[in-house]
Amino acid sequence: MKKSVEEDVFIPLYPKSTVEDKSSLRSKFQERRFWSAVKLLSNVVLWDGIVQEDKVRDLGLSKLLNRYLLLNILNTPLGLDNIGKCNKVVACLPERWFQDLKGGSTLPELLNFSQHLLQ
Numbered sequence: 001m002k003k004s005v006e007e008d009v010f011i012p013l014y015p016k017s018t019v020e021d022k023s024s025l026r027s028k029f030q031e032r033r034f035w036s037a038v039k040l041l042s043n044v045v046l047w048d049g050i051v052q053e054d055k056v057r058d059l060g061l062s063k064l065l066n067r068y069l070l071l072n073i074l075n076t077p078l079g080l081d082n083i084g085k086c087n088k089v090v091a092c093l094p095e096r097w098f099q100d101l102k103g104g105s106t107l108p109e110l111l112n113f114s115q116h117l118l119q
Contacts, residue, residue, distance in 0.1 A: 004040060010033060011034055011069075012026070034085070
């Protein structure tokens with residue numbers, strides 16, 4: 001899993017003006033790479049409970065979400081596309097990770113993502 005996250009994930013960052021045209025080849029390529037990384041995130045977190053939780057959270061949240069997915073989400077104009085991406089990411093996260101949190105708090109690895117959701 002670590003090798004896949006570190007070597008196989010690539011999401012190019014293009015200027016917003018380039019990807020606003022959803023029919024452009026750059027926009028389509030960036031979207032395919034993003035959704036491929038979301039699928040990898042969902043597969044990584046499936047190992048929760050089998051592989052040590054800290055390893056799964058490091059790969060899934062620290063490396064995959066914060067290093068790749070969040071950059072793309074922040075570069076996506078606010079609107080339905082952005083909301084859809086955020087919803088898919090949230091759907092990947094195991095509820096068990098949030099059971100012991102006090103109200104209004106989140107996992108340390110999710111602080112930047114949480115701030116984006118609040119905006």
